[in-house]
Amino acid sequence: MTSTKHERGYENMRKQNPMIEKGEQFFSNGLSLYVNRVSERFDLPEHEHDFIEICYVWAGSGFHYIEDRTIRVTQGDLFFLPVGVSHIFRPSSHNPKEPLIIGNCIFDETIFRFLTSTLPVEYGLYRFRQISAETGNWIQMRERSGEFGHLFESLLKEFENKKTGYETMLCGLLLQLLIGMERAMSPEAETGDPVAERLEIVYRHIREHLHDKLTLSAIAQQIGIGERQLQRNLSERTGLSFTALLHKERIDRSCRLLADPALASLTVADIASRVGIYDLKRFHRQFKLTTGMTPARYRETWTRLTP
Missing domain, CATH: 2.60.120.280 (Regulatory protein AraC)
Structure with a gap:
């Protein structure tokens, strides 16, 4: 190396x-x-x-x-x-x-x-x-x-x-x-599962580019398969559409950022932009639908739990 x-x-x-x-x-x-x-x-x-x-x-x-x-x-x-x-x-x-x-x-x-x-x-x-x-x-x-x-x-x-x-x-x-x-x-x-390996590339790309505009067609083109085939692979292995998977990854990442005391200086708007959601009202709505609480409430809850 x-x-x-x-x-x-x-x-x-x-x-x-x-x-x-x-x-x-x-x-x-x-x-x-x-x-x-x-x-x-x-x-x-x-x-x-x-x-x-x-x-x-x-x-x-x-x-x-x-x-x-x-x-x-x-x-x-x-x-x-x-x-x-x-x-x-x-x-x-x-x-x-x-x-x-x-x-x-x-x-x-x-x-x-x-x-x-x-x-x-x-x-x-x-x-x-x-x-x-x-x-x-x-x-x-x-x-x-x-x-x-x-x-x-x-x-x-x-x-x-x-x-x-x-x-x-x-x-x-x-x-x-x-x-x-x-x-x-x-x-x-260890023998390798082509679909699993393909989806691992998709996950890695999504996680490394959450702040960017991500589309199914662009990712499918990048890994060299058709949109329908990639969507079928996602549905069969995860039970989620590409849009739902992207939404899940963005909310999961935002939860982790909100819970990290080292990032307490970041505003909710800062965190929303870090995960690729630039409409703050949309971020609040999606976050609450997924977690049952607002981003501020989520951060407050984790702050109380952190020693």
């Missing part, structure tokens, strides 16, 4: 002995599981953990430095990091209006062993059982249709709200996440 100036600059600053983060800094009330969403910064040091971490790129783009690797990341990338793996995320830009937002789900090895060994072997999480027996064997993958993002959204809400039984719900959602990751690594996923 050819290093960019950005990457080489960081390589020159990397420490020989990264700091160690301990689970006791995060775990409380007897629950060895913690979930958060953060906007990455340049002043955080490279580190390793005495716990397991699953990281999800919620929004933005940047770099993930893992051991001796430098990986370009964008929304939808996901990483499984065992105990002792040294890493750090860095945003692409110092501009606070271009954040790299990461979701983290951390848990100790006791929970991991429980979730990956409770089911009979024939149901099991084979690769994760193998990983648990190895050191430094981290994994990278990408979601195909927002599946990891939805689970992280649910994990964060459960963790923040702490309703009755939330501990059990968190373990159930983490198990769903591990199974989804197992499926992403399965032989049938």
Whole structure:
């Protein structure tokens, strides 16, 4: 892999002995599981953990430095990091209006062993059982249709709200996440699914150009198929039309931006324009129809939940 100036600059600053983060800094009330969403910064040091971490790129783009690797990341990338793996995320830009937002789900090895060994072997999480027996064997993958993002959204809400039984719900959602990751690594996923690969390109293009005017015809032309075929693929795999999918992605992104305390200085109009909706009345109407509340109310609710 050819290093960019950005990457080489960081390589020159990397420490020989990264700091160690301990689970006791995060775990409380007897629950060895913690979930958060953060906007990455340049002043955080490279580190390793005495716990397991699953990281999800919620929004933005940047770099993930893992051991001796430098990986370009964008929304939808996901990483499984065992105990002792040294890493750090860095945003692409110092501009606070271009954040790299990461979701983290951390848990100790006791929970991991429980979730990956409770089911009979024939149901099991084979690769994760193998990983648990190895050191430094981290994994990278990408979601195909927002599946990891939805689970992280649910994990964060459960963790923040702490309703009755939330501990059990968190373990159930983490198990769903591990199974989804197992499926992403399965032989049938590795052999390649042309439609899934095509739709992954569509998702990536939409997410990277939400602020632009996007049309089905332009995207179909870009990937070299007809509009009807692309719409059929979308309908069969997602149950959504292109317009509905675009609407969903824009509202999902706006929810994430509104919930991020690092972006509290942005107005609702700023966020609407970032997701490609330039008519503020239309944005309010679509947002409320989808979430049941106004953008301001949504931000206020998440502000109260953020420690």
